[in-house]
Amino acid sequence: MSLIKKLESAPYRTTGNVKAARERSLEDVIETVRERILESHADLVMEARVTRSKRNEVLALVSEVIVSGDLYVSRLTRKDLAERIVQELCGLGPIDEFLDDPGVTEIMVNGPNDVYIERDGVIQKTPVRFAGEQHVLELINRIVGSAGRRVDKSSPYVDARLPDGSRVNAVIPPLSLSGPVLTIRRFPRRYSTLDELVSLGTVEPRVAEFLKTCVETRLDIVVSGGSGTGKTTTLNVLANLSEKSERVIVIEDSSELRLSLDHVIYLQTRPESVEGKGRVTVRDLLRNALRMRPDRIIIGECRGAETFDLISAMNTGHEGCMSTVHANSTRDCLSRLTAMSLMAQESVPLNVLESWIGSAVDVIVQQARASGGARRIVEVSLVGVSDGTLRLATVYDSENRRFCKELPAFFSGKVRKEVAERLEEAVNALVRGDAP
Ligand SMILES: Nc1ncnc2c1ncn2[C@@H]1O[C@H](COP(=O)(O)OP(=O)(O)O)[C@@H](O)[C@H]1O
Ligand SMILES: [Mg+2]
Structure with a gap:
């Protein structure tokens, strides 16, 4: 009979003199078993703290100690007792x-x-x-x-x-x-594929296909939306569409992104110490990342002056960068990008800054929260410059169904010929309503 079976079939202490039974408090029993197991199997317990499937092995050991030590706590079956002890040893207790x-x-x-x-x-x-x-x-x-x-x-x-x-x-x-x-x-549940976003109703299949092309052609993408609208989730999904072998550097204030790619480096900022020293910002990490030979740089969220450095990176040949911005519309997103860049470079004239942003950012994906808690991609726009002014063309708008019919001229001048051709085809497919 297995130990677990034995525990189940003899749930309460039934034999011998109850007075002599070693009935003790739960804490006491837990402590005894903990000591015994850590003495001989500390490594297994450590492993089981990380890998849940290892817990059954610990449960078997705990059961053995309970049976052989004749340990017993009133009001708890021995099986429940064993499970409680495993929770204490390997998990978060109560x-x-x-x-x-x-x-x-x-x-x-x-x-x-x-x-x-x-x-x-x-x-x-x-x-x-x-x-x-x-x-x-x-x-x-x-x-x-x-x-x-x-x-x-x-x-x-x-x-x-x-x-x-x-x-x-x-x-x-x-x-x-x-x-x-x-x-x-709790680490929130992450949807990590476009298919998942499609099945949640977050993105229409043809829009998903368009976004895939945007990532594959290495456009610079900003996901915009209010707080909790699923920006980080969408960023995670889009970044995951990178080539598996690309060297991707992820920079965040607090680690949220998890990419299923082979070659990813995660960098995280550090607040200043109690002595007011040692602060490391997104800006610092971004500047450092530029020296790390990245294929792509992903910034979890642009909140301030780092926006300027991201824009500069995008403008100096770093293709396929992605980030998120807290903004309620595509227009608002451009204003936020401008205002945040100004935090770093007050002296740059506004129109110059705007044309920098126009040549840096290629796509804005606008996200919103729908009634009932669903998250939606409501707008996808292409960004560019013509005659020195910032230009915006909506290729998808969930509400007004207003699309640009072809790749706007200001945009096709911005990207390589073969990229422009692929995007032209992608825009046409979007307008025709093609879905995979
Ligand atoms: N496409 C989605 N559909 C449903 N829920 C989502 C979706 N994307 C995110 N969520 C949920 O919304 C919450 C906020 O998501 P997050 O991506 O962190 O948003 P943001 O970065 O905009 O604050 C999370 O709990 C997440 O599980
Ligand atoms: Mg976020």
């Missing part, structure tokens, strides 16, 4: 169950007795309890410890990241008057 639920986007532990979650956008209190403040504190240190950090009286708050990319913040007494507080923001 809040581990929430990690399996894709609907849970946020887990908030406000001291040992108040645990809230956000599920499908609704914040709710859960019946979950920790054994005490020490228990919460241990969990916090286990989580942040894997990132080489620690919380204690001298550094009572910390940020860290779980192996799946979820963000963790913890703040403990004396800064917190509510006991140790832990906030986990």
Whole structure:
């Protein structure tokens, strides 16, 4: 009989003198088993913390220790006990169950007795309890410890990241008057292919096909939209359409993008230290990236002066760059790009700056949130310059169904002949309504 079966078939301690049974508190049993297992199988436990499938091996070991040590906790079957112990050893203890639920986007532990979650956008209190403040504190240190950090009286708050990319913040007494507080923001579900966006209704098939051509012809693309409209998701999908072998450098304030390409380097900014030193900005990283022989540069979001450097990079032969901008329309996006570039170069006359932007950016993809929570690509426009002025041509508009009928002259002059030919065909297909 397997150990698990044995545990199931003898759920409660049934033999022998109950007084002599080694009934102890849950924490006590967990501690005993933890010590025994870490003594002999620390590596396996570490592995199981990252790879969930390894947990069954730990469960088997835990079951063995429970049976051989005749350990028992009232009100818990031995199977439940074994699972609780595995959660403590390899997972996030009492809040581990929430990690399996894709609907849970946020887990908030406000001291040992108040645990809230956000599920499908609704914040709710859960019946979950920790054994005490020490228990919460241990969990916090286990989580942040894997990132080489620690919380204690001298550094009572910390940020860290779980192996799946979820963000963790913890703040403990004396800064917190509510006991140790832990906030986990789940790494949001990422749609990573155009097909997924098509099946979600985010993008029409023919528009998807057009965007694919834009990436393949190495146009410089900006995804624009309000906050939470799915810009980062679309950026991720578009960047994923790069050639597998391209050397792609990703620059972000906080790591969100995950590309399924072979040759990707992720760079992340750093805030200044408590002494006010060591700050590294998107601008710094972008300048550094230019010396790294990139095939493409992807900037998670342009928020300020780095916009100028991105525009400059696009204008100095760095093709296929992509980024996102927080703006509510395509026009608004161009104004934002201009205003943010001015943060870096106040002395450049506005019309000069605008024509730089016009020759740098090729495509603006406008994204919006539809009723019912759906995200849509509502507009795709080509950007260029003619007679020194910034020009914009909408090739797709979900509302007005207004398209330019052919590749605008200002645009075909901007790209190589063979690229112009491919795009001409792509624009025609879009107008005809061709879908793959
Ligand atoms: N195409 C989509 N369809 C449905 N939900 C989406 C889509 N794109 C993103 N989301 C969801 O919307 C939220 C915000 O997405 P994100 O890409 O981070 O937006 P932004 O970068 O505009 O703030 C995430 O929870 C994500 O799962
Ligand atoms: Mg974003």
